[in-house]
Amino acid sequence: MKPGHKFLFGAVLIVGSVGLLMFQGVKETGVYFLTPTELASKASADPTFHNVGVKMGARVVPGSVVRDAATQTVDFKVTDGTQVYPVTYRGLVPDTFTDASDIEVVVEGRLGADGVFHATDVLAKCGSRYEATPEAPAA
Amino acid sequence: MTLLGQFSLWVALLIGVFGAVLSFSGKWQDRPDLERTVIRSSYALAAALLVASLSLWKGLFSHDFNIEYVAAYTSRNLPTYYIVSAFWAGQKGSLLFWAVVLACFSAVAQWITSRRYADLLPYVAGVTNIVVVFFVTVMLFAANPFARLAFIPEDGRGLNPQLQNIGMVMHPPMLYLGYISVTIPFAFAIAALLRRRLDSGWIVAIRKWTLVSWVFLSIGIVLGMWWAYVELGWGGYWAWDPVENASFLPWLTMTAFLHSVMIQEKRGMLKRWNLSLIVATFLLSIFGTFITRSGVIASVHSFTQSNVGYFFLGFLLVAGVLSFTMLYTRWDELEPDAKLESMLSREAAFLFNNLALVGIAFSVLWGTLFPILSEAVRGSKITVGPPFFNRVNVPLGLFLLALTGIGPLIAWRKATARNLQRQFVLPVSFGLVVTLALVIDGMRDLYPIMTIGLGAFVLGTVVQEFYRGIRARRRMHGESIPGAFFNLIARNRRRYGGYIVHVGILLMFIAFTGMAFRVDQEATLKPGESIEMRSPYGGTYKLTHLGVSQYNALNRVVSAATVQVDYNGKSLGVMKSEKRQHVDSFGRPTFEPSTEVGIRSDLKEDLYIVYAGSVNGTEEAVYRFTINPLVWWVWFAGMVLVVGGILTMWPGGGGIAETRRTQAGYEATLVGAENA
Numbered sequence: 001m002k003p004g005h006k007f008l009f010g011a012v013l014i015v016g017s018v019g020l021l022m023f024q025g026v027k028e029t030g031v032y033f034l035t036p037t038e039l040a041s042k043a044s045a046d047p048t049f050h051n052v053g054v055k056m057g058a059r060v061v062p063g064s065v066v067r068d069a070a071t072q073t074v075d076f077k078v079t080d081g082t083q084v085y086p087v088t089y090r091g092l093v094p095d096t097f098t099d100a101s102d103i104e105v106v107v108e109g110r111l112g113a114d115g116v117f118h119a120t121d122v123l124a125k126c127g128s129r130y131e132a133t134p135e136a137p138a139a
Numbered sequence: 140m141t142l143l144g145q146f147s148l149w150v151a152l153l154i155g156v157f158g159a160v161l162s163f164s165g166k167w168q169d170r171p172d173l174e175r176t177v178i179r180s181s182y183a184l185a186a187a188l189l190v191a192s193l194s195l196w197k198g199l200f201s202h203d204f205n206i207e208y209v210a211a212y213t214s215r216n217l218p219t220y221y222i223v224s225a226f227w228a229g230q231k232g233s234l235l236f237w238a239v240v241l242a243c244f245s246a247v248a249q250w251i252t253s254r255r256y257a258d259l260l261p262y263v264a265g266v267t268n269i270v271v272v273f274f275v276t277v278m279l280f281a282a283n284p285f286a287r288l289a290f291i292p293e294d295g296r297g298l299n300p301q302l303q304n305i306g307m308v309m310h311p312p313m314l315y316l317g318y319i320s321v322t323i324p325f326a327f328a329i330a331a332l333l334r335r336r337l338d339s340g341w342i343v344a345i346r347k348w349t350l351v352s353w354v355f356l357s358i359g360i361v362l363g364m365w366w367a368y369v370e371l372g373w374g375g376y377w378a379w380d381p382v383e384n385a386s387f388l389p390w391l392t393m394t395a396f397l398h399s400v401m402i403q404e405k406r407g408m409l410k411r412w413n414l415s416l417i418v419a420t421f422l423l424s425i426f427g428t429f430i431t432r433s434g435v436i437a438s439v440h441s442f443t444q445s446n447v448g449y450f451f452l453g454f455l456l457v458a459g460v461l462s463f464t465m466l467y468t469r470w471d472e473l474e475p476d477a478k479l480e481s482m483l484s485r486e487a488a489f490l491f492n493n494l495a496l497v498g499i500a501f502s503v504l505w506g507t508l509f510p511i512l513s514e515a516v517r518g519s520k521i522t523v524g525p526p527f528f529n530r531v532n533v534p535l536g537l538f539l540l541a542l543t544g545i546g547p548l549i550a551w552r553k554a555t556a557r558n559l560q561r562q563f564v565l566p567v568s569f570g571l572v573v574t575l576a577l578v579i580d581g582m583r584d585l586y587p588i589m590t591i592g593l594g595a596f597v598l599g600t601v602v603q604e605f606y607r608g609i610r611a612r613r614r615m616h617g618e619s620i621p622g623a624f625f626n627l628i629a630r631n632r633r634r635y636g637g638y639i640v641h642v643g644i645l646l647m648f649i650a651f652t653g654m655a656f657r658v659d660q661e662a663t664l665k666p667g668e669s670i671e672m673r674s675p676y677g678g679t680y681k682l683t684h685l686g687v688s689q690y691n692a693l694n695r696v697v698s699a700a701t702v703q704v705d706y707n708g709k710s711l712g713v714m715k716s717e718k719r720q721h722v723d724s725f726g727r728p729t730f731e732p733s734t735e736v737g738i739r740s741d742l743k744e745d746l747y748i749v750y751a752g753s754v755n756g757t758e759e760a761v762y763r764f765t766i767n768p769l770v771w772w773v774w775f776a777g778m779v780l781v782v783g784g785i786l787t788m789w790p791g792g793g794g795i796a797e798t799r800r801t802q803a804g805y806e807a808t809l810v811g812a813e814n815a
Contacts, residue, residue, distance in 0.1 A: 003478075003479045003480055003481050003482055003487070004478060004479055006482045007479055007482060007487060007490060010482070010487075010491060011490075011491075011494055014491065014494045014495065014498060014538075015494070015498065017534075018498040018501065018502060018531070018535065021502070021530060021531040021534065021535075022502050022505060022506075022527075022531055024530070025502075025506075025523065025526070025527040025528075025530045025531050026509065026521070026523055026527065028526075028530075029523055029524065029526040029527045029530065030509070030513075030521040030522065030523050030527070031521065031522055031523075031524075032519060032520065032521055032522075033510055033520040033521065033522045034519070034520070038519070055522055069663065069752065069753070069754035069755065069759075069761055070663060070754055072661060072663065072751075072761060091661065092661065092749065092751040092761070092763055094372075094373075095372070095731050095732055095733050095734055096731050098731055
């Protein structure tokens with residue numbers, strides 16, 4: 001075998017294993033990223049969809065946040081305007097997670113058969129976080 | 140002042156377009172006066188944008204809150220150095236920053252590039268002008284930093300507290316300097332294609348520039364990791380977030396380029412590959428800016444969505460299509476001068492290194508874009524996170540680490556059994572001994588064992604090189620050991636600087652393994668209560684909550700929680716973590732409260748304390764404690780990497796003559812060693 005061919009063989013081996021690793025990686029670690037409405041339609045179409053790990057992107061319903069500092073549990077509701085889901089999460093929420101205004105959150109976890117979303121991770125993204133809009137002085 | 144700034148942007152636009160049109164018309168090729176005009180358009184562009192930048196800074200420093208940008212990112216009580224950094228803290232300002240820095244870089248490139256490449260320079264000016272024009276266009280038509288508000292707020296919003304950190308003052312400009320300076324090598328590559336001067340001349344002309352970009356990008360990435368670690372409070376430094384990935388992508392392709400370019404210099408191979416890599420690096424750096432600044436991909440870091448994204452997307456498409464079309468039409472002129480002769484050769488090792496780096500880049504790009512791709516193809520958004528990236532990249536990273544040891548030592552063209560034996564017996568044995576020691580010691584985690592074992596092998600190769608070089612110098616010049624050490628590096632900066640970079644890389648790899656052993660615990664403690672945590676090394680921490688105190692500081696209200704730390708019964712002192720509520724000069728709260736973590740760092744591990752808040756306003760506090768092994772080594776490795784990179788590019792250490800001397804020195808070393 002010529003060196004050029006040998007190299008080609010090695011190259012195919014590397015490219016192939018990268019491809020395989022990526023394919024398996026997506027298959028085994030990929031999670032759905034859904035809005036509450038999409039989650040509702042998937043869960044009603046397929047009851048086994050409960051307890052599948054998903055990410056849900058939505059807004060926190062203002063005023064719905066209930067914190068229990070002693071057990072480090074946070075309960076709140078999220079919505080995309082049509083579908084509302086209660087979420088329960090045990091752990092520390094990020095600084096940007098407040099119920100002062102309707103902030104965007106991404107919750108990762110699973111929808112239980114009880115209709116409550118059990119989150120294992122909460123990410124908060126505040127639209128005004130780095131792009132603050134100045135407000136007119138109050139008259 | 141905004142009028143002046145606005146006016147300068149328009150002037151810059153006109154100069155840029157004029158210079159670019161003249162450059163690409165090619166009319167200057169037999170008109171020296173026009174050639175000078177093209178070059179001067181580069182200088183004029185830099186001057187116009189400097190005026191624009193100064194007027195933005197003037198607005199920031201004079202608290203002209205009628206300017207939207209000034210009101211959005213500063214406040215009266217913001218410390219001065221953060222006002223400086225507010226220039227690039229927001230989208231609009233960072234676009235101006237991009238444009239002005241690129242214009243200055245291109246002026247410097249015109250100024251310092253040797254006359255030998257004079258026939259490339261007008262085209263270089265044309266390419267850089269076009270890129271600057273793109274940024275100026277975005278500013279003028281979509282994100283104007285000089286836009287005024289319809290009213291005058293009495294105070295600005297202030298800078299986001301998470302950006303009020305010295306790492307964050309330096310991180311974006313470093314990253315941007317890296318992104319931006321890539322444009323210069325790209326411009327030379329395009330100029331070479333346009334001029335059909337496809338020897339390796341353009342590569343020699345830009346070697347320093349690629350190293351400069353690489354060093355800036357490396358500093359930017361490491362600072363970003365450090366900022367995430369001390370400021371974001373989740374306890375890690377790398378989350379495979381889209382914005383982090385975006386900075387990693389051009390770094391990968393540039394690293395590949397820095398290696399494969401050596402093969403072109405020495406053997407005249409890989410010409411097409413090198414051109415493709417430099418084009419890809421440029422596109423990825425624009426892509427990085429696009430990801431960071433457009434919010435197309437949901438990221439915790441990214442800015443709100445805006446139509447700036449469409450400009451970037453359009454520019455990426457046009458630049459990509461034009462560059463690769465040009466490459467395609469010159470394909471036949473880029474015939475390699477030599478062929479691969481053996482799999483056991485430096486060429487082959489470098490080729491595999493390039494494949495692995497590009498493979499990593501591809502998988503990272505794929506994973507970053509996967510939510511968009513899956514939505515387009517299958518109709519539902521699927522995201523991949525750290526498990527995906529680690530799964531794909533850890534094996535590839537280990538393969539690369541092994542090549543880091545093999546590449547620099549294996550012979551060019553075809554390695555003989557003698558070469559292999561001479562170079563590898565000791566380092567491989569050292570790697571095996573270390574691996575065995577770890578296993579005997581009871582470590583059972585495959586990847587960490589492999590990382591440390593391979594790291595030991597690479598370290599062995601570098602130490603062996605330094606040892607041989609020092610010995611040869613001592614024999615030939617009778618120098619002392621430290622003298623020989625310094626002269627060795629000073630006389631062969633490229634080679635030994637490169638080895639130092641490799642040491643940085645292997646240390647970084649080993650430091651990363653520490654995260655596999657991290658320990659995490661959350662606790663709610665009343666004053667006086669304590670918990671115990673076991674360190675992965677076997678010791679025990681006792682953490683006692685002392686209390687929470689509140690006070691006012693410069694531009695914030697602080698609640699500080701203090702913890703007494705004992706390790707194996709010995710006191711290590713008191714640590715604190717804060718919750719900060721930033722306020723404006725009227726005492727009104729700005730932004731959400733932010734957390735200031737407490738970190739105690741030593742060579743073995745970091746103790747990382749996050750105070751998450753109090754229970755109903757009492758002094759009962761909620762904490763998260765994390766033990767992160769080997770984090771100090773990440774920062775140290777970053778510094779080694781950067782020092783090595785700077786040594787490699789230090790003026791005087793390059794050039795063709797220097798390369799010849801290096802080779803001669805190497806042969807002398809060989810002879811010296813053979814006689815031993």
